[in-house]
Amino acid sequence: MSLQKILSEQVKQAVTNSFDITIETVEFQATRKEFAGDITVVIFPMLRYIKGNPVQIGERIGNYLLEHTEVVTGFNVVKGFLNIEISDAHYLQFFNTILNNDTYGFVEPAASEKAVMVEYSSPNTNKPLHLGHVRNNLLGYSVAEILKASGKKVYKTQIINDRGIHICKSMLAWKRFGNNETPESTGLKGDKLVGNYYVKFDQEYKKEIEGLMLGGMSNEEAKKNAPILLEAQDMLLKWESGDSNVVALWEKMNAWVYKGFAETYTNLGVDFDSLYYESNTYLLGKELVVEGLNKGVFIKEDDGSVWCDLTDEGLDKKIVQRSDGTAVYMTQDIGTAIQRIKDFPDVGGMVYTVGNEQDYHFKVLFLILKKLGFEWADNLYHLSYGMVDLPSGKMKSREGTVVDADDLIDEMASTAEDISEELGKLEGYSDADKKELFKVIGLGALKYHILKVDPKKRILFDPKESIDFQGNTGPFIQYTYARIQSIIRKADFDYNTTLDEKNTVLHTKEKALIKQLELFAEVIQNAASQHSPALIANYTYELVKEFNSFYQNVSILGADDLKEKILRVQLSSKVAAVIKQAFSIMGIEVPERM
Known part of the structure; x- marks a missing residue:
């Protein structure tokens, strides 16, 4: 039994015997260095139950401990703080018990314990991992290992965001400007090569916006009507409809990126027990959209788009499917969560390691999953973290100003x-x-x-x-x-x-x-x-x-x-x-x- 548990029981007994009162908890803190003692009992919270001078209360509890508790060798009271001195024998006994225990502090999971799935990394396949991903990976991996050490069964996973408009931007830029170059022909890691074309797309997109604005369009109109963006949007529609040429290009470029990611993960020292791909899970998400419509959880607008109205919960309306039938990130995340529970039935909760700019997204996701009737949605946690800045300022992937x-x-x-x-x-x-x-x-x-x-x-x-x-x-x-x-x-x-x-x-x-x-x-x-x-x-x-x-x-x-x-x-x-x-x-x- 730990020292705090021993003392907690004895302090409660001291209060019962001395004041005929029962207290539920005892507050401890480290003894300040200027006072003698090894651990301190804070008397002030007890004043809600015990009327009197905190110093006198502390004295009576201290005397009881001295008389009835073997590990206590002395005490002093400073205002409302009871500073307790603990015997050398207690500390040496504890030390002897841990000396040859190679897993001291680590707890084996109980057979009945529900598992926890920790998601981290979750990159897009249009660029290499950067400093922001490094913080994400290190946090997620470490939290998974800490949960494991605390006695939880843990699965580490990631969702690879391998579809969507950002992916199509890299694909289109390579198709237009790549001259069939490959990682082998350039000597570049595949993820870096693909990332270069994501930057190239942004450069060309800005040129076209500028040209349209010179022709009389407003900035907003130009952003929406730039030909290269319209072509990327068309490419996304073709991908979702299974166009063989687009899918073949997607598979080739993604394979380059996966190989590059694997190398980075090895160098960083992180690993995963399972991988999920948005290109698969968004389909399950779309099935859930239909189910949610049938249950009345979602509503379809006149333009065909599907939404979830969360205004009664203090949030707003959230789109779960575009009017053209294509999926959004929320669709994918709904599908991914459900697929994971199907694949790992012993999972009772999930931890999502994602930056704090997505705080609202996860509030909405967890609430939608609850509305769809999944009980495990109560055990979902967003490990929200702050961004990483450099002395030179914020990183921007599309402009190529990231730390690889x-x-x-x-x-x-x-x-x-x-x-x-x-x-x-x-x-x-x-x-x-x-x-x-x-x-x-x-x-x-x-x-x-x-x-x-x-x-x-x-x-x-x-x-x-x-x-x-x-x-x-x-x-x-x-x-x-x-x-x-x-x-x-x-x-x-x-x-x-x-x-x-x-x-x-x-x-x-x-x-x-x-x-x-x-x-x-x-x-x-x-x-x-x-x-x-x-x-x-x-x-x-x-x-x-x-x-x-x-x-x-x-x-x-x-x-x-x-x-x-x-x-x-x-x-x-x-x-x-x-x-x-x-x-x-x-x-x-x-x-x-x-």
């Missing part, structure tokens, strides 16, 4: 190389070892820099700022892990002995480190419930700071007493293990040497 994901990964490794060379810590490394180390440091810096920020917040990303061997960065934590491995390699004695809990006195720095380790399991559960890798990242940084304070204030291998040396090496080893576990659920590797 592949280029970013390479740049991170290159920056890691430059900084490592400057620090001069690479003696004895082969060229192959160096290359691998730079990749681990660079990717670690990138992932940590993005994941340490609350998902809802916008990020200003500066690659060089993220690669720093000091402060709250991935490389700083990786370096601490490598330092611990060096300590362990130098330990020339058997440190696998279990120390006697009752006859061992802890140094304050040892106790502080164990207290930090004790939080890990709770942090995982909180991160899972809040869908926030930032909680894991910042916990790990606090653990590393605590270890470095320990390292600077006590002698580990040079301690006079063998028991002290054993405990300190054990502590160091467990800190490294928890760093590795925490980083693993963020998709970050740790090097054995740096």
Whole structure:
């Protein structure tokens, strides 16, 4: 049982015995550093039930705990805060239970537990993955791993947006201007080649708009009537009707993109258990449109378009099918959600990792699914995250002003190389070892820099700022892990002995480190419930700071007493293990040497 559970039960009992009152919950917080104590009970919430002076109430509860609770060795009351001192034996007993537990903090899913499906990435096949996709992938992958660590069965998936007007724009531009070039003939990754034609379409589209406006059209009229746009719209209609030439071009260009995406995912270190394609799921969505019309959930307008009226729910009317019968994103998302439940019947909820510009879309999607009668719609969650900006401003795919994901990964490794060379810590490394180390440091810096920020917040990303061997960065934590491995390699004695809990006195720095380790399991559960890798990242940084304070204030291998040396090496080893576990659920590797 955790310390908080032990104390919670005892505090409730103390209140019942002392005041003849029952309280449901006990509020704890960390004891402030200027006061003696290991954990603090907040008295103020109890004043709703107990009349009296909070200091006196705290004193009576403290005395009860001291008399009846073995782990409590002392207390003090400051205003409405009861600061409790916990025995060294409790902390050492806890430490001995986790020392050889390789999965400490991780929970196995119960057989009866419903699975969770986490969707992330979900790119369009008209351009390569960019920095925004990187944040999406890292968030989605990490949340999936955190949910898994918390005891959930998890499936990772993505919906590949492989149809629609944006896809046709790239196809049309290649058809017009491509001269049959291929990834092989150009030496470009397929997704980059196709992305170049998406940019080319936009350039030509703007030229045609300008020409039409010179001919007397308004800007809005010109945008709607530019010949290249009309041709792209016609191409979409032909694709949906199964035109063999259009479908063949679509299949060829999409195959180029899929191959490029797969390479990027491998380099980024993310994976998926299943893939869905909009080109398939939108058809099921269209079937549901018919069903929704029959149920009265949807209404058909005079022009043939189909809508869902959500005004009674405080939203507006949402189109689910255009007047020409073609599907919209909402149609596809309805179909995809239903198909996933059909494919994975044990799924009881889904997490959608999508930027916050789509907040409204997901409110509408979840509500429509509820109206269609799907009970699992109550367990859908939009993992809404802020955009990623660069010092130079916002990225725009159609204008080609994006940070390509592949280029970013390479740049991170290159920056890691430059900084490592400057620090001069690479003696004895082969060229192959160096290359691998730079990749681990660079990717670690990138992932940590993005994941340490609350998902809802916008990020200003500066690659060089993220690669720093000091402060709250991935490389700083990786370096601490490598330092611990060096300590362990130098330990020339058997440190696998279990120390006697009752006859061992802890140094304050040892106790502080164990207290930090004790939080890990709770942090995982909180991160899972809040869908926030930032909680894991910042916990790990606090653990590393605590270890470095320990390292600077006590002698580990040079301690006079063998028991002290054993405990300190054990502590160091467990800190490294928890760093590795925490980083693993963020998709970050740790090097054995740096």
